[in-house]
Amino acid sequence: MTSETAWLVDRWQTMTLIRRVEERIAEMVESGEVRCPCHLYIGQEAVAAGVCAALTTADTVWGGHRSHGHYLAKGGSLTGLFAEVLLKATGCAGGRGGSMHLAAPAVGVPGTVPIVAGTVSLATGAAFAYKLRSEDTVAVAFLGDGALEEGQVHESMNLAALYRLPLLLICENNLYASHLHWSERRVADNLFRAGEFHSVPGERVDGNDVIAVHASAQAAVERARSGEGPTLIECRTFRWRGHVGASFDLDVGVERRGELAEWLPRDPLRRLTDQLIERGVANLAQLEQAIDARIRSAVEEARAAPEPAAQQEALCAH
Amino acid sequence: MRTLTYAQAIREAHAQLLALDARVFVIGQGLWSPWYAGSSLEGLDREFGCARLVDTPVSENAVTGMAVGAALAGLRPIVFHPRMDFMLLAMDPVVNQAANWSYLFGSDNSVPLVIRAVINRGGEQGAQHSQALHAMFMHVPGLKVVMPSTPADAKGLLMAAMADPGPVLYIDDRWLYAETGEVPDEPFTVAIGEGAVRRRGSDVTLIGISWMASECLRAAEILEREGIDAEVIDLRSLKPWDKEIVAASVSRTGRAVVADGAWRTAGASAEIAAELSERCFADLVAPVVRITLPDAPAPASRAEEQAYYPGAEQIAAAARGLLERNVKRAAA
Numbered sequence: 280m281t282s283e284t285a286w287l288v289d290r291w292q293t294m295t296l297i298r299r300v301e302e303r304i305a306e307m308v309e310s311g312e313v314r315c316p317c318h319l320y321i322g323q324e325a326v327a328a329g330v331c332a333a334l335t336t337a338d339t340v341w342g343g344h345r346s347h348g349h350y351l352a353k354g355g356s357l358t359g360l361f362a363e364v365l366l367k368a369t370g371c372a373g374g375r376g377g378s379m380h381l382a383a384p385a386v387g388v389p390g391t392v393p394i395v396a397g398t399v400s401l402a403t404g405a406a407f408a409y410k411l412r413s414e415d416t417v418a419v420a421f422l423g424d425g426a427l428e429e430g431q432v433h434e435s436m437n438l439a440a441l442y443r444l445p446l447l448l449i450c451e452n453n454l455y456a457s458h459l460h461w462s463e464r465r466v467a468d469n470l471f472r473a474g475e476f477h478s479v480p481g482e483r484v485d486g487n488d489v490i491a492v493h494a495s496a497q498a499a500v501e502r503a504r505s506g507e508g509p510t511l512i513e514c515r516t517f518r519w520r521g522h523v524g525a526s527f528d529l530d531v532g533v534e535r536r537g538e539l540a541e542w543l544p545r546d547p548l549r550r551l552t553d554q555l556i557e558r559g560v561a562n563l564a565q566l567e568q569a570i571d572a573r574i575r576s577a578v579e580e581a582r583a584a585p586e587p588a589a590q591q592e593a594l595c596a597h
Numbered sequence: 598m599r600t601l602t603y604a605q606a607i608r609e610a611h612a613q614l615l616a617l618d619a620r621v622f623v624i625g626q627g628l629w630s631p632w633y634a635g636s637s638l639e640g641l642d643r644e645f646g647c648a649r650l651v652d653t654p655v656s657e658n659a660v661t662g663m664a665v666g667a668a669l670a671g672l673r674p675i676v677f678h679p680r681m682d683f684m685l686l687a688m689d690p691v692v693n694q695a696a697n698w699s700y701l702f703g704s705d706n707s708v709p710l711v712i713r714a715v716i717n718r719g720g721e722q723g724a725q726h727s728q729a730l731h732a733m734f735m736h737v738p739g740l741k742v743v744m745p746s747t748p749a750d751a752k753g754l755l756m757a758a759m760a761d762p763g764p765v766l767y768i769d770d771r772w773l774y775a776e777t778g779e780v781p782d783e784p785f786t787v788a789i790g791e792g793a794v795r796r797r798g799s800d801v802t803l804i805g806i807s808w809m810a811s812e813c814l815r816a817a818e819i820l821e822r823e824g825i826d827a828e829v830i831d832l833r834s835l836k837p838w839d840k841e842i843v844a845a846s847v848s849r850t851g852r853a854v855v856a857d858g859a860w861r862t863a864g865a866s867a868e869i870a871a872e873l874s875e876r877c878f879a880d881l882v883a884p885v886v887r888i889t890l891p892d893a894p895a896p897a898s899r900a901e902e903q904a905y906y907p908g909a910e911q912i913a914a915a916a917r918g919l920l921e922r923n924v925k926r927a928a929a
Contacts, residue, residue: 339670375701382702389669390702394693400662401694407663408670411622411648418666431689434659441654597700597739 284558290332290489291555291563294324294548296570297348300357303574304347304364304378305525313364315377320348322487322519325547326451327352329492330419333500336386340419341402344379344393345518349421355383357573361581369584395456396422396429399448403435406444406509417503419447425456427473428464436477436509445503447496448479448511451486453518458533471513479509486514487547517542598781604774606748607637610755611675613784615645618673621759624664625677625713628652633679634715635774661687661712665695665764668710673759681714681768682725695764696739710764711755716807717771718858718895719902727895729859731806734766735836735868741765741789742835744807748778750833753787760786770808770858792839794846798828801852801916804843806832806865809856809888815909816856820916827916835865843869844876851882852919856912861889883919888912 280288301321307313320327327348331340334353342349350360355371363370364378372380372390379393389405392398402420409416426432427450439446452470454461461468471481484495492514499510517538521528528535555563587593601609614621627633629642629652642650653660657678664676678684684691691712699707718727734742743758743765745751751769758765795810796817805813810831817827828846832838847853853873855866866887873885888907896905 341666372701373703380701382706384702384706390698390706392694392701394689397662397689397694398666400659400690401666401669403659404663404666404668404674405670406666408667408672411667411672418670431656431658431662434654434656435662437654438656438659438663442651595738597704 280560284555284560287551287555287558288560288566290328291551292566292570293328293352294489294551295567297324297327297351298548299567299570299574300351300360301347303578305520307364308525315364315366315379316523317364317378318345318523319520319525320345320518322542322547323451323453323516324348325489325492325551326449326486326514326516329489330447330449330496332493333496334387334417334419338417338419339387339389339402339405340421341389341398341405342381342391342421343395343398343423343426344391345423346381346391346421347378350381350383350388350391353383353388354386355381355388357577358580359383361577362584365581366586367581367584368587369581374587396426396432399426399432400435403439403444403446406439406446407442410442410444415504417445417447417500419449421449421451423456424450424452424454424461424470425464426450427470428456433473433477436474436479436511439509440478443506443508446509447499447503448474448509449496450511450513451516452513453516454538455518455522455535457522458528471511474511479511481511481513483513483515486516487545487550489547489551516547517545519543598779600777601748601780602774603748603751603769603776604635604637606752606780607755607769608639608641609780610752611638611641612644614756614759615641615649617784620671620673621675622649622651622672623675623677624651624653624660625679626653626655626683627679628677634677635771637769637774657683657686658689662690662694664710665690665708668708669698669706673709675711675713675759678712678714679717680726681716681730682728684714684730691734691740691764692737696737699763700739704762707762708764709762711758712764712766714766714768715771716768719772719906721897721899721902723897724894731768731835732859732864735865739763740836742768743789743833744768744770744835745833746773746805746807746810746831748776749780750787752780753785754789754833756784757786757789761789765789768807772808773811776811787833790834790837790839792833792842793831794828794842795831796827796829798826798850800826800850801854801919802828802830802843802846802850803912803916804830804832804853804855804869806835806857809858812909813856813912816912816916819909819913823917825916825920838869840872840876844873847873847877848880851880852916853885854888854912854915854919855885856888856907858906859890860892861887862892864889883922886915886919888915
């Protein structure tokens with residue numbers, strides 16, 4: 280196996296892990312076992328897998344409400360994720376946050392939060408710290424297309440450009456902010472140009488192509504590490520499921536049947552699977568079984584974990 | 598001990614913090630400008646360099662968020678808001694992010710952040726350059742709030758805010774900048790959460806916040822001439838606030854006037870009055886009264902400002918009223 284193929288298999292494993300975890304969580308939402316709001320990432324896996332492959336463990340990623348994929352791609356604990364969505368004491372946020380509050384500081388996930396664009400300025404500040412200490416570290420802000428409608432993203436881009444901070448803004452344009460299609464929110468389809476006014480170079484890539492996403496992120500990381508400042512990358516993709524929960528949002532008045540029919544065949548994981556089969560990789564089924572086994576055991580471990588101490592005193596100690 | 602002004606004490610605290618710890622930096626609007634911060638930051642950019650005294654574009658939201666992110670990445674920021682009013686544009690990083698972070702992600706991931714906000718009322722600056730918004734932030738779990746009224750506390754509480762592992766809102770008041778007092782040379786901290794008895798007395802307790810603590814001292818002098826012996830407590834910290842020192846005093850005097858240069862409804866004074874009614878009910882001989890701003894935006898004209906801002910006279914009148922009430926009851 281060539282090193283390129285090995286790399287692709289590695290990315291395939293990350294994307295498959297995310298896909299299978301999300302499908303498992305969707306089942307647990309449908310059965311009522313998971314009660315906290317979950318915003319699933321199915322369909323967008325190539326973005327997290329492609330970007331995080333360009334990073335070191337020390338580099339930090341900052342996410343939002345739809346961040347299971349970022350957390351897993353950066354190496355966050357699988358059991359920690361399931362325990363968190365089940366609000367167990369062993370969750371990656373101690374069972375205090377649920378699906379929207381994931382953290383794995385040791386592998387560069389300081390915390391994800393469900394305030395749209397809320398972590399973009401935090402990532403900018405982390406990049407400021409890396410630069411002030413003359414470190415080689417990079418901060419990555421994952422944001423949705425809706426986040427570019429928030430003022431703080433524009434403020435952050437200006438500040439990051441002004442101070443030449445080692446920052447990547449990865450805009451995952453999945454066409455919807457909650458229930459609103461981009462055309463109901465903007466006149467022009469031009470998010471990758473949002474940084475122009477702030478002197479932040481922008482690029483649009485196929486977010487369902489892990490190789491393209493990685494190449495683009497790699498170039499932006501190099502720019503950041505060499506002191507040239509921030510880059511905005513618009514990754515065009517589509518979330519299969521609804522804004523929140525397990526459904527496809529076909530039943531709540533959002534008309535996206537046509538788009539789903541258009542995007543399902545562009546499945547980023549299917550695409551990579553086909554490439555690997557073409558390259559003669561024959562053990563994908565075994566690898567998938569191993570991933571499923573990991574997920575089964577993580578779910579069991581999370582189920583068996585204790586709930587957080589339901590005491591007022593413990594709640595106030597922070 | 599040498600004497601400093603309140604503004605000089607703030608500046609000295611900054612200089613010592615910057616000299617002692619390479620992780621400390623200051624970020625916000627107007628750091629390189631002598632008029633935004635008065636003399637409280639004067640010359641620090643030349644002494645410590647602009648890389649650590651970062652005078653930013655007017656982007657309160659992202660700049661405050663940057664300070665939160667830098668704190669999470671291991672720095673020790675002081676984010677500066679030269680008018681507290683401007684801070685309203687930064688509510689998300691302060692309330693949603695900094696205040697919640699260590700609860701959500703564990704005490705290993707606290708946000709060691711000092712948010713410095715200046716109340717700059719008076720001078721015909723009007724409704725959006727005058728507001729004292731401390732009660733809004735007192736309301737939020739995970740935030741500490743301090744409001745020094747003396748030069749020594751201005752230094753000691755800033756150094757304590759920096760030493761705290763979590764986010765602390767440090768609010769100073771331009772009306773206090775010229776106040777003088779003895780301040781130790783060396784770095785020191787004043788414990789967050791501890792009030793100070795500024796004057797001993799037995800008839801009534803006057804509880805003051807920030808600039809109103811100095812008005813309480815003046816009120817006590819007025820009352821003394823009338824034969825009324827007032828105790829004065831400077832609250833210094835609003836969250837946590839020193840319930841013990843206040844309750845002990847009010848239990849002894851049986852009367853309390855709470856003076857706060859902010860709005861009345863759901864204000865800091867309301868919180869203190871409520872706590873006193875729970876803790877000291879049996880000892881109170883009169884209701885707790887509040888001296889506050891009226892529930893109205895700050896006016897601009899000098900004449901209206903004089904009607905708007907209460908001071909020592911109003912505090913003294915309230916205390917007098919509490920004692921007279923008692924006399925009437927005894928006579929009845």
